[in-house]
Amino acid sequence: MKAYLRQTAAVAAAELRKAARDPTELFSRAIQPVLWLVIFGQVFSKVRGIPTGDISYLAFMTPGILAQSVLFSAIFYGIAVIWEKDLGIVQKLLVSPAYRSALVLGKAVSAGLRGLVQAVIVYLIAWLLRIGLRWEILAIMQVVLAILLGSCIFSTFSLIIACIVKTRERFMGVGQLLTMPLFFASNAIYPLELMPGWLRAIAVLNPLSYLVDVLRGGMVEGGHSLHGAAVDFAVMAIVFLVMVLVAARLYPGLAR
């Protein structure tokens, strides 16, 4: 068990070093949430066509946009893995006696920590827009945990796609194809109740909905979680566990 955690930490540390050396990506990813909150959010707040209960539409969508930025930054993670495969780094990792799942988990953990940087950016934008944010320690902890778990889920999902498609060109295609449907078939920018039945059925199966739900409960004043944090975390933990097991199984195929 200790060996497992050491291997995970070693992979995560190397990944974080690389991310820290190239912060442009982190900042370029900040642009999208700004557009959504400042432009889309401001306009749709005026419409008042979407019932969001006691809170403003802008406050309603802020956790959704945070979840979106977690999704978008994690979902292209597999590109880096394909790049490492084309070089020979994946082969070298897989020839080591390290646990396959520890290698996968290490990468997920680093994606989780990078997701937190996204969160800081979205909090900053929301604060500038005077959206009422919750600053109690428990609420913050709930958000931090949700972002770690959410980033882990989508980066590992991305790794799974990379293991299946194996080339950068195909990955870009599949990645583009998946992100918008995942986003729109979730409760990120409109409540589940507004959706037609079929879309709602998809949204309930979409892990992003649970991330949004738990963020909505912990991030904004007056925001409330539909399922409750416990259910959201449990669903996300199970999804993540399954993803890690699948990824650990597929990852060695990249070295063939």
Add this chain to the structure above:
Amino acid sequence: MSPAIETHALTRRFGSLVAVNEISFQVEAGRIFGLLGPNGAGKSTAIKMLITLLEPSSGSARVSGFDINQSPLEVRKRIGYVPQMLSADGSLTADENLTLSARLYGLRGAEFGTRIREALDFSGLAEVSRKLVKTYSGGMIRRLELAQAMLHHPAVLFLDEPTIGLDPVARKAVWERLQALRRDYGMTILLTTHDMEEADSLCDELAILHQGRIGVTGSPSELKSSVGAAATLDDVFVAYSGGTIRESGNYRDVRRSRRTLQRLG
């Protein structure tokens, strides 16, 4: 003592293509063994099976006393591998690359530090160990990759085209280090190459691989004298495969080796 590597009718098919066709050979401990052949002969596929990255379609092999199918983890603990492609991470320093390898191989405590220092001395990179690897020359990167592969003192070291794309000076530096690993640590080394000079001057024993089969095995001098008095290894190759070493290989192989050249150059 059992051989460091032994294969029995080891075979790998990809669909209808038989990449490696019933190869059987043995490598005694402490020897440098060369798998010789043109691109597409099955060298890399053979290595991938021996290092447990690819399951054989049939046949078996033991590396350092362990079966590659039944105990892949035990095999992995005892081997080092340097891929043909660029396997050191360019966005990390030499120190960080070595740290990652050392952790994955379970090196800890005092040993962790001493092994990393040893590897840096071995590769001659101690002074640049805090610089990003992407600023290194091709020869320095190869030396770092060797250092990463020897950190845990493996019993058997596998290298896929270790000197492809290197200039003569860097190539000699790699050869010297491989000889040092055998001399100082008693490592068994298996390498693939299509460089006849490398095969001749570095390897104790060779196997010529052609279209997935082993044509012949023997020491470089045995092979040469079997063909004729003044024969070179090139002549040996022609005699056992009916072609020259440089002419075969498909589009994909050529593209891959050129790409590797480009990256290392």
